[in-house]
Amino acid sequence: xxxxxxxxxxxxxxxxxxxxxxxxxxxxxxxxxxxxxxxxxxxxxxxxxxxxxxxxxxxxxxxxxxxxxxxxxxxxxxxxxxxxxxxxxxxxxxxxxxxxxxxxxxxxxxxxxxxxxxxxxxxxxxxxxxxxxxxxxxxxxxxxxxxxxxxxxxxxxxxxxxxxxxxxxxxxxxxxxxxxxxxxxxxxxxxxxxxxxxxxxxxxxxxxxxxxxxxxxxxxxxxxxxxxxxxxxxxxxxxxxxxxxxxxxxxxxxxxxxxxxxxxxxxxxxxx
Amino acid sequence: xxxxxxxxxxxxxxxxxxxxxxxxxxxxxxxxxxxxxxxxxxxxxxxxxxxxxxxxxxxxxxxxxxxxxxxxxxxxxxxxxxxxxxxxxxxxxxxxxxxxxxxxxxxxxxxxxxxxxxxxxxxxxxxxxxxxxxxxxxxxxxxxxxxxxxxxxxxxxxxxxxxxxxxxxxxxxxxxxxxxxxxxxxxxxxxxxxxxxxxxxxxxxxxxxxxxxxxxxxxxxxxxxxxxxxxxxxxxxxxxxxxxxxxxxxxxxxxxxxxxxxxxxxxxxxxxxxxxxxxxxx
Ligand SMILES: Nc1ncnc2c1ncn2[C@@H]1O[C@H](COP(=O)(O)OP(=O)(O)OP(=O)(O)O)[C@@H](O)[C@H]1O
Ligand SMILES: [Mg+2]
Numbered sequence: 333x334x335x336x337x338x339x340x341x342x343x344x345x346x347x348x349x350x351x352x353x354x355x356x357x358x359x360x361x362x363x364x365x366x367x368x369x370x371x372x373x374x375x376x377x378x379x380x381x382x383x384x385x386x387x388x389x390x391x392x393x394x395x396x397x398x399x400x401x402x403x404x405x406x407x408x409x410x411x412x413x414x415x416x417x418x419x420x421x422x423x424x425x426x427x428x429x430x431x432x433x434x435x436x437x438x439x440x441x442x443x444x445x446x447x448x449x450x451x452x453x454x455x456x457x458x459x460x461x462x463x464x465x466x467x468x469x470x471x472x473x474x475x476x477x478x479x480x481x482x483x484x485x486x487x488x489x490x491x492x493x494x495x496x497x498x499x500x501x502x503x504x505x506x507x508x509x510x511x512x513x514x515x516x517x518x519x520x521x522x523x524x525x526x527x528x529x530x531x532x533x534x535x536x537x538x539x540x541x542x543x544x545x546x547x548x549x550x551x552x553x554x555x556x557x558x559x560x561x562x563x564x565x566x567x568x569x570x571x572x573x574x575x576x577x578x579x580x581x582x583x584x585x586x587x588x589x590x591x592x593x594x595x596x597x598x599x600x601x602x603x604x
Numbered sequence: 605x606x607x608x609x610x611x612x613x614x615x616x617x618x619x620x621x622x623x624x625x626x627x628x629x630x631x632x633x634x635x636x637x638x639x640x641x642x643x644x645x646x647x648x649x650x651x652x653x654x655x656x657x658x659x660x661x662x663x664x665x666x667x668x669x670x671x672x673x674x675x676x677x678x679x680x681x682x683x684x685x686x687x688x689x690x691x692x693x694x695x696x697x698x699x700x701x702x703x704x705x706x707x708x709x710x711x712x713x714x715x716x717x718x719x720x721x722x723x724x725x726x727x728x729x730x731x732x733x734x735x736x737x738x739x740x741x742x743x744x745x746x747x748x749x750x751x752x753x754x755x756x757x758x759x760x761x762x763x764x765x766x767x768x769x770x771x772x773x774x775x776x777x778x779x780x781x782x783x784x785x786x787x788x789x790x791x792x793x794x795x796x797x798x799x800x801x802x803x804x805x806x807x808x809x810x811x812x813x814x815x816x817x818x819x820x821x822x823x824x825x826x827x828x829x830x831x832x833x834x835x836x837x838x839x840x841x842x843x844x845x846x847x848x849x850x851x852x853x854x855x856x857x858x859x860x861x862x863x864x865x866x867x868x869x870x871x872x873x874x875x876x877x878x879x880x881x882x883x884x885x886x
Binding site for chain 1: 710
């Protein structure tokens with residue numbers, strides 16, 4: 333006990349907080365790009381020299397070649413289109429239904445009291461455990477895929493929206509009342525605008541989870557889309573093709589997060 | 605030695621003053637308020653206001669002072685219609701009030717600005733909720749309210765981008781924008797530093813002289829109370845009562861120089877003694 337205290341004390345003392353130089357944004361980007369390129373070169377060299385078995389690891393060049401072929405023969409565009417439809421349907425439903433349910437739960441205390449335990453129970457249930465049952469209820473195909481995406485992504489939207497809407501400042505309510513605001517006015521001018529940051533955070537989580545949902549749904553129901561491409565390619569040891577699929581998901585996730593981050597910054601202009 | 609006018613003389617003064625003014629702006633009659641709190645074992649009740657009577661003439665600037673917890677905010681909230689009361693009556697222009705009304709506006713203790721609205725849209729908030737004006741009219745009214753409190757050039761800033769003093773001016777502009785008959789101000793300068801506070805007091809005073817808007821201004825600060833007021837109302841706690849009312853004999857169009865005069869400081873001292881006395885006697 334005494335030793336750990338002393339050790340951590342020394343650690344703190346030896347850390348120089350004063351002179352931590354910050355690096356500029358462009359330097360950061362440059363260093364980051366360098367890291368990725370360095371990794372790709374190492375990978376390529378390791379694969380070409382036989383240091384690793386490229387049957388399992390593939391290589392950047394092989395992946396690029398595979399991508400060109402998959403695009404040229406129309407496989408990848410078709411897979412992306414198929415996945416995009418599942419994603420759009422699932423995330424779209426999560427967004428619309430999640431916002432509405434969240435708004436109702438956040439605003440009507442009584443409804444919340446009734447529904448909240450139910451929502452928590454559903455949220456706590458691992459969606460993957462439900463997959464076989466979803467098959468029973470919805471069959472194998474598009475509807476089951478959409479249901480999985482919705483079940484995986486809707487809860488953060490609901491819960492964050494509800495939390496944002498219900499967290500109104502009492503002083504703001506008094507202010508509104510002093511100007512004869514109706515309940516709808518309070519909702520419109522205080523609860524909703526105040527909830528925006530929390531809602532956007534929920535949508536952001538929902539977005540990422542929807543992508544995961546698409547992969548899971550495609551693995552489990554019919555091997556369609558980009559998820560299906562990854563699954564079947566990997567089974568036949570076409571690691572390059574499989575990794576093309578993985579890259580598509582990674583790029584999509586990055587792109588969507590970036591886009592939402594930009595929107596979020598715009599909406600959050602009023603916060604410190 | 606300045607003369608402290610008690611309630612009777614105050615009323616005489618007012619009755620001679622207000623011959624041209626419309627019927628009394630605000631009348632609070634025998635107001636009583638009890639807070640009931642449900643405890644774990646037994647519910648307790650606390651008499652916060654008892655037999656409070658106060659009338660404020662149109663155009664008058666009244667300051668309300670008293671120790672912390674004596675019920676100033678409660679009284680103000682009752683008048684604003686934000687808190688209900690148990691006994692007595694509150695009348696505006698002779699009619700009993702039922703809840704908040706367009707004839708009254710509150711300047712809150714904490715600025716209570718909506719952080720997602722710009723200064724301009726915060727000032728517009730009350731007007732928007734009243735839905736009586738076109739957006740063009742609102743824009744015009746807001747612009748002049750912003751100018752009135754000296755915030756031109758900051759209209760499109762967000763609250764977190766301006767200082768605490770400026771936020772209080774927005775708070776004030778928002779109330780003035782609806783052109784209420786009665787402005788209720790709850791320690792609006794309480795949280796500000798001394799310099800900002802003085803400059804806001806001067807601006808408020810200039811505004812009050814120009815606009816002649818009936819005002820009740822709550823404060824802890826006796827100096828502030830005397831400097832701003834036509835009449836100072838003293839409250840004592842447990843239960844909250846009005847113990848004295850003192851007419852300030854300095855006329856309007858005051859300047860800072862007044863606060864250096866002997867008469868001013870004598871009056872401040874007398875009020876301070878009255879306040880200490882009244883507390884000691886509880
Ligand atoms: N919502 C409430 N429930 C129960 N008691 C309350 C409530 N609000 C105020 N009180 C009590 O009423 C009394 C008067 O409170 P009030 O806020 O009116 O005082 P005040 O004069 O404005 O004080 P300060 O100068 O500190 O703002 C206090 O003793 C307080 O504890
Ligand atoms: Mg108070």
